[in-house]
Amino acid sequence: MLGRESGGLRVCYWLTLVTGLVECLCFSGAVFGWASLVFVLKSDGYFSYLCVNQTVNGTITEDCSAQDEQLSIIFTVASFMNNFFTLPNGFLFDHCGTRVTRLVGISIYTTGTLLIAFSNAALSILLYPALSFIAVGGVIFIMTNIQV
Numbered sequence: 332m333l334g335r336e337s338g339g340l341r342v343c344y345w346l347t348l349v350t351g352l353v354e355c356l357c358f359s360g361a362v363f364g365w366a367s368l369v370f371v372l373k374s375d376g377y378f379s380y381l382c383v384n385q386t387v388n389g390t391i392t393e394d395c396s397a398q399d400e401q402l403s404i405i406f407t408v409a410s411f412m413n414n415f416f417t418l419p420n421g422f423l424f425d426h427c428g429t430r431v432t433r434l435v436g437i438s439i440y441t442t443g444t445l446l447i448a449f450s451n452a453a454l455s456i457l458l459y460p461a462l463s464f465i466a467v468g469g470v471i472f473i474m475t476n477i478q479v
Contacts, residue, residue, distance in 0.1 A: 436467075443461045443465035
């Protein structure tokens with residue numbers, strides 16, 4: 332058996348370590364790349380209905396400060412959820428174990444990525460739950476990999 336041999340146990344240890352590192356590096360902090368994603372969302376027209384034309388010194392300019400505010404609020408809500416759900420996630424981890432907690436985290440994170448995938452300029456509001464789910468799922472990934 333793979334787990335009973337000393338060489339097999341070492342392979343399992345290294346596979347667990349490497350997959351945990353890749354998981355934490357690639358998925359746990361995705362919400363903090365929001366500043367780079369904002370430029371793409373603006374060019375795709377998310378919350379563009381909030382932009383208004385404004386006349387300043389005889390020239391017409393487009394004021395998109397309300398769009399910027401909405402995108403900032405999304406990040407603020409997701410950052411709050413990231414910290415707020417650490418306690419309930421820890422409770423789940425203590426009482427249900429690693430496997431159940433990881434499955435919950437994978438489900439939450441996948442839901443968030445699917446919401447982003449299916450969102451568009453007309454459904455900009457989907458970014459609120461999407462980024463919140465990604466933040467909470469990322470915290471679960473970190474929490475369950477602490478023991479590695």
